[in-house]
Amino acid sequence: MATTTQAGVRAHAKHARGSTASPGSTDSAGSPGDVQMTHRQIMEALSGLLLGMFVAILSSTIVSNALPEIIGDLGGGQSAYTWVVTATLLSMTAATPLWGKLSDLYSKKALVQIALVIYVLGSAAAGLSQNPGMLIACRVVQGIGVGGLSALAQIVMAAMISPRERGRYSGYLGATFAVATVGGPLLGGVITDTSWLGWRWCFYVGVPFAVIALIVLQKTLHLPVVKRDVKVDWAGAFFISAAVSLLLVWVTFAGDKYDWLSWQTYSMVAGSIVLALVFVLVESRASEPIIPLRLFRNRTITLSSIASMFVGVAMFSGTVFFAQYFQLARDESPTMSGVLTIPMIAGLFISSTLSGQLITRTGKWKAWLVSGGVLVTAGLGLLGTVRYDTEYWKTAVFMALLGLGIGMMMQNLVLSTQNQVDPNDLGSASSTVTFFRSLGGAMGVSALGAVMADRITGYAEDGIAGLGPKYASLASGSSSTGEIPDMDKLPAPLRTVMESAYGHGIADVFLIAAGMALLAFLITLFIKEVPLRAGGVPARAAQTPAPAAVEAPAGEKVPSWAVPAEAAVEGAADGLSVRGFVRDDESEPVPRAAVTLISPQGRQLGRSVAQADGSYAMDAPGTGSYVLIAVADGFQPHASTVVVDGKPVPYDIVLSGTGGLNVLVRAAETGVPVADATVVVTDAHGDLLATGTTGEQGGFAFPGPAPGAVTVAVNAAGYLPRALPVQVGGTGVTRIEVGLDAGARVQGVVRAPHGPLADARVTLVDAAGKVAGTATTGADGAYGFTGLDGGEYTVIATGYPQVATALTLSGPGTDDHDIELAHPGE
Template sequence: MTTATEARPAAGASPTAGPMSHREILEALTGLLLGMFVAILSSTIVTNALPTILTDLNGGESAYTWVVTSTLLATTATTPIWGKLADLTSKKTLVQIALVIYVAGSALAGLSQNIGELIAARTIQGIGVGGLTALAQVIMAAMIAPRERGRYSGYLGAVFAVATVSGPLIGGVIVDTSWLGWRWCFYVGVPVAALALVVLQKTLHLPVVKRKVKIDYLGATLVTAAVSLLLIWVSLGGNEFAWASWQTALMVPGALVLGLLFVLVESRASEPIIPLALFRNRTVTLATVASLFVGVAMFGASVFLSQYFQIARGNSPTASGLMTLPMIGGLFLASTLSGKIITATGKWKRFLVAGAFLVTVGFALMGTARADTPYWHLALFMALIGVGLGMTMQNLVLAVQNTVKVSELGTSSSTVAFFRSLGGAVGVSALGAVLGHKVTDYLAEGFRAIGVTSTGGDSGSLPDLDALPAPVRTVVMDAYGHAAGDVFLVAAPFALLAFVAVLFIREVALRTSNAEPVPAPTPAAPAAASEVENGADPAPVRAPIVADEPRPVGVAAAPAPAAVSTLPRRTSRRPGRHEAGRHEATRRGARRKAEHDRP
């Protein structure tokens, strides 16, 4: 297998320059951050618009879950593939392909005429989003040393926060503006993605590694099938069929069998989609577990915030987006400030521990939410969650990247993102099922209290509060408020499990370079006493032969070791005063010993 390397300098940097300046890195990251903005925007812009979209397309609570889950599932399934490709081919080309796929999915989502078409289009979007989210971390790791990466991970977190806060606001404004309509929630990201494509072409220049690409498609298919089957069971169980039914007897064992087959295939694949050897690294294993549970809590609970504000509290989509500002503000500040402090001090574990703890406390407190809970209470609880997520998400990836080989950055980063997305997909489905069951129970209880026998909720459609009479409207708002609080409370133990996993991660000093560590040469055997006594030079030490590898942009090449001849050398210099004295003393000692031994 041959490897051709074409190293191009980053914008504004010369090929022989040392580490890139702050300005040069920001120029190179501009298009990448725009792509990340688009990816997050596609996930958040739809949250406040979903009640309106599903009302227009006649969708119910299960459809609400699957419009979100389909994107997360596609992101989950394709993230490891994008990460593996990043280790094998051009990262820049991959980002551009991911953007094109995202644009196609967005256009199709805007043209959807029913729930099925919308879910399919969102799946295509998820494939593109998987590439953008995985490759953003990989490219940053290829350009920036771990010690400096915390600062720029903070910028990535800030972009995440801005996209998260602007998404619901933009979606709410679009839905509330009658002449636009909800379809523009999907069209609005297209021009931003096109701009990102142009900027990426001009500013992002990375080493291009060309070698034979071998993707483990069987492993990717098996893990997708296992997760999909599990999510279908969680989403439909209790609604379409009973939990104790023949469908459950088929789906649950089927998902387990597919999971075991996936592990077997990965253990034998030459280029596995998720290398099992990575999990021999304690940091990778614990960070992956923590990412899984953070994903369950973060995606699973936060997705239903807009539904809580719109149905339980009767707010408009725009107002619902504004009400999530405390969480987004906490995320923005925590990710930015923690990144700068990590770069300055090199200490990162304290932020992981504090962040996971705050996420746990925040979700536990949000479990007390009801339809009439004072907003300032909710604002404080959401701020705690935002601060915790800001200190946790990016730093879990940083911890993993700091402990693996440079050649494994793509695979390891995508593995963490894979399990976070997997946790999100499972969380949205599982907590969506919890929400649906709780709403049904609380509605039945509330209607019995006011003497109403027909709930009108058997169709599974989301309620239109404006069309309900006052007593029924109050019951519906109370039911959704109480059910949302239960969802947050269920999410808290998952955050607690992430906190426990983080506690056991061992802190390793951040590397100051992206270069692979070179093993120290084996010291030569001591020269013979006679050679030293006669003033001979010790045997030269051969420098280790290191194969040429593409050097990450911004990392200065290490100076080549000086050539050392292996031929005998003639010593032409005259011995110094100390050397001459030492040799003379040695000769006198030898003469005295010879005279003593003479018979």
């Protein structure tokens, strides 16, 4: 809602005049020129914040190259290595939503300082660790602090800077992230390789920087503090933490301590689901939920959160497993391990800074998200091909692609979300996206670490067995104990085998992460781009528009974008008026909407028609309570109460669509309803509006589409797909029936001289050379393809020497086509 931001401006103006703001009281702001923040003032305010972020990231990345030596020194194995990383991500994931909610309720400046202190204390304690368990516990404390810093950095920036300008400053944040990320491993490598320092100093070196950051934050960061009754959702924090923790314990030990399909798996997964459902129940009833469930009604927020989860897998897998690859597979020192990752960090630095600048100039951000998804997927996919002896220049190019993609996606997913929420929900929305990114990272590192350990063990055992009986006895000692080997103590042949095993195993992890990145890319395609605003954040309709009291520190500057519209109109602040914007569920303006002010007795007192940008304004006859009604074609009427108490009332309205679209899918020949058919509805621009499957009676319902032209596409197994244009009316339900034609079918049996052939691969290629389908035969040798167009096809079967035969399909019906495979001479 816009009321908090506007109240903040009024309270600041009053404070600047020497008055004392009291709860419930607000005054009109002065002219915008009195409150504008310059670029220099914004940079001064951000300096301490960026320094704090630098310390947090430095303290995190400085140990990445030292971890192999740290775990070896403390006597831990691959599981401990994974959990040292996962513990931080876990606590960071669980704490992020809580920090975000606290920032909506308390001083953001104080919370940043508290998070920084927690992080530094955890880091200092980690330097005193005597065993892997103690180190993991200290990393949990570190994660609580970094969760706060990660979420609060975005929130503080959003509180000071408009969405349109925020891309520019997000670039500075990305640059800070890049410098700390590249400097951390280098510094950590040097410290680890320096005999008179040792790896423990990796945890101590950030303390002086943290003290400086605290001092700078105290002097430069000044933000309004919202004063209202608060209630922190501690129950929600507990259940989300418990659900995530149990899930991570499962993926870490599955395949090692117990089978993937076992009673432990069933118990832990079921427990996580139950805890997650309890969390949803708690959030739906909490007055101040950690993650407001209503945020997910917005498609952009939902899709950005899911995409962030998969981006987290890609981002953290790159930073965590590169150290092991370079040190264990390529025999590099910790220092050189940091140097060799510079291409990835350089790519991240360049893309985050450049994309931020260009987004500020154009207001467009989706192209960067989509491009980033392509680059991340390509980078990880190519990294999946590396081995221990791959030429470094190839690995460097692959890492650079990964860094470029992460830089384009990481900040902009948060930016796209912040662009569509109320100021009151800014902290919760920002931390929600960060939460899902951390969740993906935690689950990814945990699961991929378990997969990597299993793959490395398998590759090592196979390689050692190939060396002959002389080295067979070393298999259990070097490959299956789970401990990270000391390569310098291994015989040359065995060392080569272990390096090859680590190179191949880590590459497999990158290949799996590429699949996750591909999902993130596909999700970003469906995120609807809403141009970044140069003005205030759009507000949802408030049922109680009375603002909260806000106090601002003396001398504080409030950004010009947060100044309410009435402050810029001469004399408007002295009259009694109701003004705001009319928008739809996707934050798009609703022009020509009729807004009427009604007295409690039902008499019309004022009327306004929304302009092209959705804005409206009307005068109120005096103080009191009134009814505001908004009506527009294609939307449900909206009615709410507004209270005029002697000053202009900012009030934004959100209209929901009316009517609906009902689709009935039948078989064209028989008229029988087609169940489980996939229905996709897109608008005139090709953006996805709805998708789902038909029920047992062939029906699919889409409530509330906006009036206009849409395209309905239907696809079902055994039928030819069909798409048709539909004109959705302004009122009522639009009903259509879609008839699907049955496609041609091909089925048969692949036989060898000894009988039906299992696991044979059959490929169907059409006349244009495109693959129409692939199938693998079962134990009976059978295969089949359905839903085909008539025409010429080629059937290719492999398993024995390849056999290709031509086939002509005349139309609906089933064609039998058996295939005989044999070796020459059989």
